[in-house]
Amino acid sequence: MALAGAAHPRTAVWGYEGSVPGPALRFRQGERLRIELENLLPADTTVHFHGIRLPNAMDGVPDLTQPPIAARGGKFVYEFALPDAGTYWYHPHLGSPEQVGRGLYGALVVEEVAAPVVDRDLVWVFGDWRLDREARIVADFGNFMDASHAGRIGNTVTVNGAVRETFEVRAGERLRLRLVNAANARIFGLDFHGHDPLVIALDGHPVEPHRPEGGRVVLGPAMRADLLLDAAGEPGRAYPVVDDFYHQRAYRLLDLRYAKEALRGGRAGAGSPKIAANTMPDPDVGSAQRHRIVFGGGMMGNMPMTGMMGGGGTTRGMPMMGMMRGAAWTVNGAPIPEHDHHPILTLGLGRSYVLELVNDTEWHHPIHLHGHAFRVTSRNGSATRYREWLDTVLLAPRERAEIAFVADNPGDWMFHCHVLEHQASGMMAVIRVA
Ligand code: C2O
Numbered sequence: 001m002a003l004a005g006a007a008h009p010r011t012a013v014w015g016y017e018g019s020v021p022g023p024a025l026r027f028r029q030g031e032r033l034r035i036e037l038e039n040l041l042p043a044d045t046t047v048h049f050h051g052i053r054l055p056n057a058m059d060g061v062p063d064l065t066q067p068p069i070a071a072r073g074g075k076f077v078y079e080f081a082l083p084d085a086g087t088y089w090y091h092p093h094l095g096s097p098e099q100v101g102r103g104l105y106g107a108l109v110v111e112e113v114a115a116p117v118v119d120r121d122l123v124w125v126f127g128d129w130r131l132d133r134e135a136r137i138v139a140d141f142g143n144f145m146d147a148s149h150a151g152r153i154g155n156t157v158t159v160n161g162a163v164r165e166t167f168e169v170r171a172g173e174r175l176r177l178r179l180v181n182a183a184n185a186r187i188f189g190l191d192f193h194g195h196d197p198l199v200i201a202l203d204g205h206p207v208e209p210h211r212p213e214g215g216r217v218v219l220g221p222a223m224r225a226d227l228l229l230d231a232a233g234e235p236g237r238a239y240p241v242v243d244d245f246y247h248q249r250a251y252r253l254l255d256l257r258y259a260k261e262a263l264r265g266g267r268a269g270a271g272s273p274k275i276a277a278n279t280m281p282d283p284d285v286g287s288a289q290r291h292r293i294v295f296g297g298g299m300m301g302n303m304p305m306t307g308m309m310g311g312g313g314t315t316r317g318m319p320m321m322g323m324m325r326g327a328a329w330t331v332n333g334a335p336i337p338e339h340d341h342h343p344i345l346t347l348g349l350g351r352s353y354v355l356e357l358v359n360d361t362e363w364h365h366p367i368h369l370h371g372h373a374f375r376v377t378s379r380n381g382s383a384t385r386y387r388e389w390l391d392t393v394l395l396a397p398r399e400r401a402e403i404a405f406v407a408d409n410p411g412d413w414m415f416h417c418h419v420l421e422h423q424a425s426g427m428m429a430v431i432r433v434a
């Protein structure tokens with residue numbers, strides 16, 4: 001793939017159908033998805049359809065919901081109904097720091113039966129790559145430095161598989177931009193200069209249309225936002241979209257470049273749409289049972305750098321860090337190895353729960369629950385304004401959030417940080433619904 005642009009060598013990637021992102025899958029709400037995966041990779045894999053409330057056996061978690069799909073020829077059929085509309089995505093759930101980092105991801109769009117009327121409905125899938133001078137992927141996956149800090153943050157950001165200079169728009173058009181953050185670890189904070197995007201859905205689920213806080217659309221890994229973007233700029237001009245999430249490291253993602261001619265009869269400025277709610281039952285917060293889950297560890301965190309193995313782990317002069325493939329993080333005080341699938345909680349099928357998620361670290365963590373969507377009801381003790389439905393909630397350093405949901409999907413579900421290097425080094429757990 002010519003990821004880094006024509007001036008650079010092409011990059012060898014791993015891709016679904018050979019491309020990055022993989023094919024954009026589009027379905028209508030209520031349809032069934034059926035995909036036969038043939039694994040031609042040199043590594044075992046699985047596919048997880050992130051955010052879809054599907055049957056547990058289709059969730060794509062190796063050794064929890066299915067056996068790994070064998071390297072060089074293994075097959076698996078994924079088939080399930082799509083109960084909810086919205087913007088989702090798919091990616092491997094095995095060796096994901098490397099597999100996602102090499103380009104295995106794609107968008108899955110489930111269209112509403114009555115979709116808001118726009119001139120163009122587009123997906124922007126963000127990728128983040130660590131490339132060397134020859135535009136080759138640096139294969140230092142899973143190193144302890146990344147794992148114990150912010151994860152594998154790269155040096156090359158792509159939109160739909162390429163570094164973009166410009167994105168062409170026409171004055172007067174209304175765009176629905178479906179943003180998908182498929183990066184291993186990078187958080188985006190997008191500022192659309194000269195524009196005023198309206199957030200209409202988060203993680204696929206409609207939200208009361210609103211301007212993003214501080215004018216900046218923040219997306220942690222795995223998170224999605226649907227924006228209505230009215231092209232209100234002047235024909236012939238260019239307006240930068242700037243990612244300034246990391247202070248001092250702002251860069252121009254691309255320019256919105258206006259054609260000389262405006263679009264006649266474009267829908268910019270039309271009223272703000274109503275999108276029908278998805279099908280999750282509303283949790284009864286009053287009667288909900290409550291649990292607290294504390295995420296700890298990381299450099300400068302409070303996890304001691306020795307004794308992580310619970311004793312007895314160091315032998316033959318191996319460095320401590322190399323032991324459990326570098327346990328860096330904890331859930332409720334213990335680092336959970338990648339293949340430990342004992343549930344930390346068992347939830348009663350059909351009952352409402354409030355989980356208080358506590359980020360006891362100096363780092364951001366996008367925490368994802370499989371098989372369900374949840375409302376974010378409070379942050380740091382204050383009620384949220386939109387009670388948004390999400391499947392991945394970004395916790396800022398030291399932040400606490402409460403999420404509420406009905407445990408209505410039976411099975412063993414992963415609950416983990418979506419910084420893939422954090423997930424692989426202890427920040428993951430299983431929640432059972434039975
Ligand atoms: Cu996007 Cu556990 O996954």
Ligand code: CU
Nearest residue numbers: 365417419422
């Ligand atoms: Cu994390």
